[in-house]
Amino acid sequence: MKQGLSRRECLFMLAKIAGSSAAIMHAAEALGIPQPVSSFNNNKLKKVSGKRPHVLILGAGISALVSAYELSRAGYSCEVLEASSRIGGRNMTLRHGDVIDEIGNRQICDFDDEPNLYFNAGPARLPAHHHGILHYCRELGVQLQVFNNYNRNCYTQDDNVFDGKPIRIGEYEADIQGFTNELLAKSLRHTKHLDAPFDESDFERMLQYVKTQGALDNEFKYQGSTLSGWQSGGVFAPGKMKTPRGFADLLKSNFWAGGMIFTQWADQEPAMMTPVGGMDSIVKHFLPHVQDKIKLNAQVQRIQNQDHGVDVQYMQHGQLKTTRGDYCLNCIPSEILSGIDHNFPDDYSHMMAKMHRGKLIKFGLQAKERFWEKDDIYNGISWTNQDITQIWYPEHGIFAKKGVLLGGYSWVPEIVDRFAAMSSSQRIESVLAQGEKIHPQYRQYIEKGVSICWHRMNHQLGCGTLWDDEHYAAGFELLQKPTGRHYLMGDQMALLEGWQEGAVQSAWYAMQDIEKRQSHKSGVSA
Amino acid sequence: MKQGLSRRECLFMLAKIAGSSAAIMHAAEALGIPQPVSSFNNNKLKKVSGKRPHVLILGAGISALVSAYELSRAGYSCEVLEASSRIGGRNMTLRHGDVIDEIGNRQICDFDDEPNLYFNAGPARLPAHHHGILHYCRELGVQLQVFNNYNRNCYTQDDNVFDGKPIRIGEYEADIQGFTNELLAKSLRHTKHLDAPFDESDFERMLQYVKTQGALDNEFKYQGSTLSGWQSGGVFAPGKMKTPRGFADLLKSNFWAGGMIFTQWADQEPAMMTPVGGMDSIVKHFLPHVQDKIKLNAQVQRIQNQDHGVDVQYMQHGQLKTTRGDYCLNCIPSEILSGIDHNFPDDYSHMMAKMHRGKLIKFGLQAKERFWEKDDIYNGISWTNQDITQIWYPEHGIFAKKGVLLGGYSWVPEIVDRFAAMSSSQRIESVLAQGEKIHPQYRQYIEKGVSICWHRMNHQLGCGTLWDDEHYAAGFELLQKPTGRHYLMGDQMALLEGWQEGAVQSAWYAMQDIEKRQSHKSGVSA
Secondary structure, three states: OOOOOHHEEEEEEEEHHHHHEEEEEEEHHOOOOOOOOOOOOOOOOOOOOOOOOEEEEOOOHHHHHHHHHHHHHHOOEEEEEEOOOOOOOOOOOOOOOOOOEEEEOOOEEOOOOOOOOOEOOOOOEEEEOOOOHHHHHHHOOOOOOEOOOOOOOOOOOOOHHHOOOEHHHHHHHHHHHHHHHHHHHHHHHOOOOOOOOOOHHHHHHHHHHHOOOOOOOOOOOHHHHOHEEEEEEOOOOOOOOOOOOOHHHHHHHOOOOOOOOOOHHHOOEEEEEEEEOOOHHHHHHHHHHHHHHOOOOOOEEEEEEEOEEEEEEEOOOOOOEEEEOOOOEEEOOOOHHHEEOOOOHHHHHHHHHHHEEEOOOEEEEEEOHHHHHHHHOOOOEEEEEEOOEEEEEOOOOOOOOEEEEEEEEOHHHHHHHHHHHOHHHHHHHHHHHOOOEEEEEEEHHHEEEEEEHHHHOOOOOOOEEEOOOHHHHHHHHHHHHHHHOOEEOOHOOOOOOHHHHHHHHHHHHHHHHHHHHHOOOOOOOO | OOOOOHHHHHHHHHHHOOOHHHHHHOOOOOOOOOOOOOOOHHHHHHHHOOOOOOEEEEOHHHHHHHHHHHHOOOOOEEEEEOOOOOOOOOEEEOOOEEOOEOOOOOOOOOOOOOOOOOOOOOOOEOOOOOHHHHHHHHHHHHOOEEEEOOOOOOOEEEOOOHHHOOHHHHHHHHHHHHHHHHHHHHHHHHHHHOOOOOOOHHHHHHHHHHHHHHOOOOOOOOOOOOOHHHEEOOOOOEEEEEEOHHHHHHHHHHHHOOHHHHOOOHHHOOOEEEEOOOHHHHHHHHHHHHHHEEEOOOEEEEEEOOEEEEEEEEEEEEEEEEEEEEEEOOOOOOHHHOOOOOOHHHHHHHHHHHOOOOOOOEEEEEEEHHHHHHHOOOOEEEOOOOOOOOOEEEEOOOOOOOOOEEEEEEHHHHHHHHHOOHHHHHHHHHHHHHHHOOOHHEEEEEEEEEEEEHHHHHHOHHHHHHHOOHHEEEEEEEHHHOOOEEEEOOOOOOOOOOOOHHHHHHHHHHHHHHHHHHHHHHHHHO
């Protein structure tokens, strides 16, 4: 028997949506995503006294920017070595003329040169409990707007049911809620208590609860629900209800296993935020504080822990250079770091090589008209069982002439591999062919598109480390601890991988350890 | 047995939240709100030929602005008589220095003079399917931003349960979903099919559905859900689940009967919009097109249908004036209109006097710090069984120093009456005393507040006409048709009362009828 998605597939799918696989895997049967507890809010590092320690920071993603910002403020001297020619790591907002440096598939973003035509190719949303990254938005003056992660006017589409036709999420949810509550009402009324954990008066309440949630009639039947909006009428004449879909068909759709519970997890809450003007507004607000510490096009070749510091060799503009830090904070992705010459202990190197980063592809499509707005959609996410998985509608630029959609967002490795094997234009053609099952008018409006395949992106080669039970138990703590004066950081060093919050928290973890060593040192030497 | 809310109370409560009582009453047991179908999108009125008809428009709310805008563009001459000194009707955004013209309780809004410190005292949100009002936002260039109507980080608080302590909406929903799905799983597995409308393979799917929605364990038990976020951990160590609340307690809360299904209705969808800078941005964008047609402080005294026009007497600056229109569009609220001298037919007058408008009070509170943001809330609505009913957190001004909350929003007549009987300062004191059960730190942060009690507001005396079955059947169509050359309009003449969409649609209904008469006339006279 083939269900829409097996439990395992579902867990996997959920795990991959926004990282947090470890958390989910640990929670085993409970689906969800963790609430990080940030310990550093409103904290600052203590000012260092005496000789300023020099800290090498490898990579210029969010964890690096946070480190350079905080350490500099506390009096450390910082040197950031970034292999590429841009700052921000996977925090990447694409606009007219931007280079997408995918190995073997270099693209230039050809969106029109308009302020509202941008695409967050990496992180795109900020949950309210991600205190670390929000702390920096507040402190640095990054302007935020709200983002609707849950929109019942968006569609769910499944090739295996309803003739592959899209239906509104609100209609799907109203119907399946109606039928399941009808079933529960029937069972409650026929078999009475079912050893239910409540008494007679609670039982009456329970029946009313079921009736209300299912919009059941007085016979506790589901006859359709105005929760899915009217078929017609409602303004000058009473509304007519829509005809419910068949229960079995609703169950055959895979929507209930994924999209329907998606926004119930903490990290995927309905009420999210995003920076005005693009996610890289965060990077831009760090820059004035750290730009002078960053060396671009500086590819690290060798990392050597020494007794009192860390030596790093890097290649810049064809020249081999050497630098030494009292400490080294390193957010180079594990796939790349494993290939760099180093003298880390064997167990450490062994675990590092085993870190398992994910695959993920996103598509940005420029539309010459915002056709989704005419279809009552202004933000939010549609879901499909096709490879594109999701379509996102922009929260910004409402009523502008044109807009940029997220035309697909896939994280299941086999799916990403299918897209990865295509040329840029084949990818866009495939995305259009899938998207038009949800929006039949798609090809009439989509003008151009880009794809960002993170495991093939230069200097990245992956996205979101998957800390499953086995890997977590075997080596997370080992890798989190410093080896000598060298620290691994980045979202790869948090169970929140894939989220900028993981990057921020990992940076703070490392900096707090450095601070401890410094105060111990000054204590000793004082 | 006292439930949180009876079915009737619930229906009533729901009906009053945003109008649409008639629709709900008609739908009887189905809870929900209509999807209007707008027929005029992208339509324009035909240009009138020959002599320009003169149209009197009584009142300057949204329906009046729409009428003056459209009729002027089509070559009609328009004259708008507004009794008060402001334009916009219940579309009212309060800022520093604004007068709240409540009869017997005049207030001056003393919010600080800052751009982000405003409060939408009337309509505050725009659902995506309200095509009429959104059409004007698009056409006039009103900038919109999204609004999160559903935020699982907000609170539900009920004096009768959990010692009156607030709990996060996400935690409430995860727990009650868990327990009810455990119950359904038990019933499905013990009694098998229950005449369920599906076969064996569907049955397996159904079980998986129930397990997924309830986050049940392998024994189909609810042991807590990560859907409510972690108790601790989740960043560097596996997350620990929160302990579920008791099922009976969850059922005793009234949240399931109101707030929990609130955002499932079409008009209260999770993904809403609101104009940047305040709802009165819509009014401001109409103004350049219609301002020269509006006479302020012009109180209508007498309306007389004549054979070929409508005579209107009004008082302006102490002077009685007379004007005549070929047509008259009238959005004066029914309570006020009934007291104006007119020569409408008896059945019409009789029905008009029976129109039943509602009561509604809103509270705006200025906070000296945005304490809700530190509590992981950036937008959305908290719910309580106390009189204040709701607290809204602003979608604008994130991270600004101060902010304006909606401190209460009540629509049940007895509740509104309780507030109405208080002085301004007593009201705010009462709102603070209630609000601090949800936010214990309330008094530390709230600096000042205003109340807007719509049924006591000058020139309003009510809010949202309630078209129940009886009234609708007895007279909606009668009042919707013109009497002579006089048309009633405004949100009072749509089942969508309380929403600006009702005002827009009613204006279009009247204008289309005028157009028909004009083309008939020119056909005859040509």
